[in-house]
Amino acid sequence: MTWDPAVLRKHNTTSHFRLLSQLRGELRDNPLVRPKEGERIGEVNRSKSLVRAVENKIASMARSRRSGGPEPRR
Incomplete structure (x- = not known):
């Protein structure tokens, strides 16, 4: 059994416009x-929540290394 092409077109178009x-x-x-001059795009456009999440992740990794936690995956 195959999908009706009209249904597929409608679904794909709807999904596309929802994403847009x-x-x-x-x-x-x-x-x-x-x-600005001398800045990188990623530094300028990072949201505050993303920056905090990355900083927290780095801090937690450093704490686990100091406490002898599991080795990081490679």
Whole structure:
């Protein structure tokens, strides 16, 4: 049994426009910032929550190494 092409087209089109709408909303809430001279794009556009999450991850990895925790995966 195969899918009806009309159903597939409708589903793919709907999903595509939902993703575009979601992306548009995210960009509206958190617009991209152009880097100034000497800055990298990633540094400028990182959200505060992402920066905190990365810092917390690094800190927890350092604590586990000091306490003799499990070896990190390679």
